[in-house]
Amino acid sequence: MNGMYGKDEVDSLPARWRLNYFQKLDNGKYIINPELKKEIIFRKFNLMEKVFPFRQKFHTIFCRNVMIYFKHETKIDLIKKFYDFMEYGGYLFIGHTESIPRDLTNFRYIMPGIYRKV
Numbered sequence: 001m002n003g004m005y006g007k008d009e010v011d012s013l014p015a016r017w018r019l020n021y022f023q024k025l026d027n028g029k030y031i032i033n034p035e036l037k038k039e040i041i042f043r044k045f046n047l048m049e050k051v052f053p054f055r056q057k058f059h060t061i062f063c064r065n066v067m068i069y070f071k072h073e074t075k076i077d078l079i080k081k082f083y084d085f086m087e088y089g090g091y092l093f094i095g096h097t098e099s100i101p102r103d104l105t106n107f108r109y110i111m112p113g114i115y116r117k118v
């Protein structure tokens with residue numbers, strides 16, 4: 001988790017994103033532009049904590065292939081927590097093979113793997 005990406009990993013991005021959001025190092029690897037990086041808080045935490053250790057709500061949550069390990073009740077509790085800790089208009093991205101039962105969440109289904117708090 002050193003935030004360094006190989007050419008093959010950034011090649012598939014639109015050239016404009018690569019130019020605006022990445023910096024190429026002498027070793028040929030890429031790092032996120034420091035200006036953008038300073039807008040991001042990096043923290044390891046346990047999703048099972050009752051309260052997430054962040055003062056501000058999220059605009060976007062990427063939680064791909066994590067809930068696949070959780071039992072149903074744990075998953076529903078976590079999705080509720082995601083909802084409570086998200087700004088209105090925010091998006092939740094989960095794995096393509098995952099889904100959230102529509103009757104058990106206030107998130108609106110957008111397309112496979114993508115939900116929105118409205």
Ligand SMILES: C[S@@+](CC[C@H](N)C(=O)[O-])C[C@H]1O[C@@H](n2cnc3c(N)ncnc32)[C@H](O)[C@@H]1O
Pocket residue numbers: 045046047048063064065066069
């Ligand atoms: C299959 S990996 C998916 C990693 C990544 N999201 C991806 O799609 O490549 C599942 C991840 O869930 C994390 N995880 C499982 N239980 C967790 C918990 N209670 N709190 C935080 N992370 C957890 C594991 O550490 C692991 O990195």
